[in-house]
Every structure is written in structure tokens, then in C-alpha cells.
Amino acid sequence: MKKEIEVIGFDDAPFNRSDRECILIGTYMRGSCIIDGIYFRKFEKDGMDITKKIIEVVKDRHYPKIKAVFLYGITFGGFNIADIYEINEKTEKPVIVVIDKKPNIEKMFSAIEKHFNDSEERISLIKSFPKPEKLNDIYVQYVGTDKNFVKKVIEITKLKSKIPECLRISHLIGRGFLDIKK
Numbered sequence: 001m002k003k004e005i006e007v008i009g010f011d012d013a014p015f016n017r018s019d020r021e022c023i024l025i026g027t028y029m030r031g032s033c034i035i036d037g038i039y040f041r042k043f044e045k046d047g048m049d050i051t052k053k054i055i056e057v058v059k060d061r062h063y064p065k066i067k068a069v070f071l072y073g074i075t076f077g078g079f080n081i082a083d084i085y086e087i088n089e090k091t092e093k094p095v096i097v098v099i100d101k102k103p104n105i106e107k108m109f110s111a112i113e114k115h116f117n118d119s120e121e122r123i124s125l126i127k128s129f130p131k132p133e134k135l136n137d138i139y140v141q142y143v144g145t146d147k148n149f150v151k152k153v154i155e156i157t158k159l160k161s162k163i164p165e166c167l168r169i170s171h172l173i174g175r176g177f178l179d180i181k182k
Helices: 050-058 084-091 105-115 119-128 147-157 165-180
Strands: 006-012 021-030 034-044 068-072 095-099 133-135 138-143
Touching (some): 006 050, 006 165, 021 165, 034 050, 050 068, 068 084, 068 165, 084 095, 084 138, 095 147, 105 119, 138 147
Parallel strands (some): 006 068, 068 095
Antiparallel strands (some): 006 021, 021 034, 133 138
């Protein structure tokens, strides 16, 4: 696997309870050091449109070069759930979810049941995903690839953090939106 493997990583910007829309940030990189694109899309807070937005960005101009799609968790803008199977199927790219710490699935399900009329659909979608696996200091879920590829691509694309640089940069850009809201 080459050191400048092309990947894209997605995270969302922080939002307020009163917000109706959130901002998706995608960082396209070669390896861990070269940023070749930053993407932004608006999506509905607690909606069901994040999957479509991610696919739209992946299939943009860098599409032929992208070797993996990274997501910083499966939920964006509250409980807008990214369907990792659909992203993989429609982009034909491996999808790797990275999570800092082991998710509390029961707590997540409880919150979904409490706040959403379509809770059965959302919970069923989450249950269909592979269970998070511990990999070094993070947890991962992946489709369209194997654990060996996941280990290698994470190792190549991280710099000084435990997560791939494309996710770290998307996260940092997202945090910058907090200053705009002041």
C-alpha cells in the first residue's frame, strides 16, 4: 500500500439544539500529509439525508482516486445515521467508521426510542452494521474490505493522532464553526 493512498474523511460541525441544519465536512487527503480537497454540505439535523450527502461528495471530482471512505462515527447532526452499506454499495469504496471510545449502544437506542417516530427503522439500521471492533486505541466498523486493509490504511493515514488525519482535520474544521456562532 502506497504512503500517499487517497482517502476521504467525514465529520460534522457542532450544532445547537435550535439548529435545523448541520454542516458536513469532508477532507480528501493523500496519505497523512497532503490535503487535496475540503468539502462542505448542509444536511438536516436528526434527519435521514446524511448518507446521500456523503455519497454525493465521494462521487465528486476525486472519486476515481479515493481508496477508502472514513466516517467519524455513524451518527451526524444528532441522529442522522450514515448507512455504511449504502455508501459502500453506491460508491464501490470501502467504508471505515472510526470511534474514539466504545459506544454505548443501549444508551443510543434509548435516546432514539424516546425522540423519534421512526425509531424502529433507525435502530434496525444500526443493528445491521458490524459491531465495533477494538483496534489499538480506537474502535472500528467496516464494510467492503477486510481487517488487514483497515489496519494498514489507518496506520498510513494517521500522523500523530490515533485517528486518520483526514478525520482529525475534518473535526478541527468543524470545531472552527463554534467561533462563527458566537
